[in-house]
Amino acid sequence: MSSKAQPEVTIRTATLEDGPACGRICYDAFSTEAGFGLLSMMFSTPGFYAVVAESDGRIVGSNVLVEQAVIHGVGPITIDPRLQNAGVGRKLMQAVMDRANRNGAAGMRLVQAAFHNRSLSLYASLGFDIREPLSCMQGRTRERSIPGCVVRSAQPADDVACIGLSRRVHGFDRGAELAQAIREGTARVVERGDRVTGYTTNLGFFGHSTAETNIDMQALLTSVESFAGPGILVPSRNSALLRWCLANGLGVVQPMTLMSTGLYSDPAGAWLPSIVF
Numbered sequence: 001m002s003s004k005a006q007p008e009v010t011i012r013t014a015t016l017e018d019g020p021a022c023g024r025i026c027y028d029a030f031s032t033e034a035g036f037g038l039l040s041m042m043f044s045t046p047g048f049y050a051v052v053a054e055s056d057g058r059i060v061g062s063n064v065l066v067e068q069a070v071i072h073g074v075g076p077i078t079i080d081p082r083l084q085n086a087g088v089g090r091k092l093m094q095a096v097m098d099r100a101n102r103n104g105a106a107g108m109r110l111v112q113a114a115f116h117n118r119s120l121s122l123y124a125s126l127g128f129d130i131r132e133p134l135s136c137m138q139g140r141t142r143e144r145s146i147p148g149c150v151v152r153s154a155q156p157a158d159d160v161a162c163i164g165l166s167r168r169v170h171g172f173d174r175g176a177e178l179a180q181a182i183r184e185g186t187a188r189v190v191e192r193g194d195r196v197t198g199y200t201t202n203l204g205f206f207g208h209s210t211a212e213t214n215i216d217m218q219a220l221l222t223s224v225e226s227f228a229g230p231g232i233l234v235p236s237r238n239s240a241l242l243r244w245c246l247a248n249g250l251g252v253v254q255p256m257t258l259m260s261t262g263l264y265s266d267p268a269g270a271w272l273p274s275i276v277f
């Protein structure tokens with residue numbers, strides 16, 4: 001049961017003009033500046049479906065559905081701290097889940113901050129299953145390359161190999177995100193034996209990475225000076241990769257949890273999800 005009386009709340013599609021108000025709430029909820037630019041981008045870019053909650057004519061929260069793949073991603077969701085635990089988050093989650101169902105999405109995924117009792121309870125009660133404990137990690141690897149692996153910037157012509165790899169490892173591809181990352185210059189591939197054996201859209205919070213083996217993933221990780229945002233998300237049950245990261249001097253920033261509804265199969269390879277999934 002929620003501890004407060006439920007306020008009158010309406011949910012509507014977000015517009016670009018809502019960006020600053022939602023960015024402010026995101027700042028108040030997470031104490032980070034990142035929300036301002038991020039939400040404005042998500043509210044105005046095709047492939048993102050954003051909703052806001054209004055109460056008494058005032059925006060009190062927002063949520064985003066990332067619709068770029070057959071699996072949709074949820075987040076960030078943030079509620080005005082003064083109205084948390086009063087049912088607003090549940091309405092905003094239901095709105096994007098309804099939308100994903102209308103889209104015919106095969107499933108939905110999100111990354112939950114593991115310490116947060118309320119978000120865990122909310123997502124689990126809405127039908128999200130816990131799939132993977134994650135360790136957000138930051139730092140610079142002591143090893144600066146992996147023998148036999150070459151890492152280079154991804155080119156448009158790499159998309160066939162990367163899409164095929166993603167389908168083999170995850171059962172679906174994230175070609176739209178990859179294409180965007182190649183355009184923006186953040187995507188990299190690793191080659192071993194003259195073949196693409198891994199790719200990343202960005203080594204950091206907002207990128208995902210997929211590789212055939214831990215060796216390929218390690219090569220990607222050694223190729224940068226630091227990870228964007230708070231860090232990379234390492235599946236904690238990949239003990240060999242987690243221990244390699246620790247031995248290479250990376251620090252754990254915070255534990256997180258990958259959750260999903262609908263289609264999910266255990267990945268058949270090495271992978272790092274983004275903060276969305």
Ligand SMILES: CC(C)(COP(=O)(O)OP(=O)(O)OC[C@H]1O[C@@H](n2cnc3c(N)ncnc32)[C@H](O)[C@@H]1OP(=O)(O)O)[C@@H](O)C(=O)NCCC(=O)NCCS
Nearest residue numbers: 001002078079084085086087088089090112113117119121
């Ligand atoms: C997490 C967040 C989005 C949830 O939204 P909210 O409006 O506060 O949550 P709601 O009131 O809709 O739902 C919370 C549910 O969890 C339940 N709950 C809260 N704490 C609980 C606990 N410790 N144990 C069990 N259930 C709990 C509530 O009773 C409620 O369930 P109900 O709908 O069945 O009554 C919001 O609190 C927030 O913005 N937090 C800060 C930012 C953040 O952490 N975002 C998510 C990162 S993963």
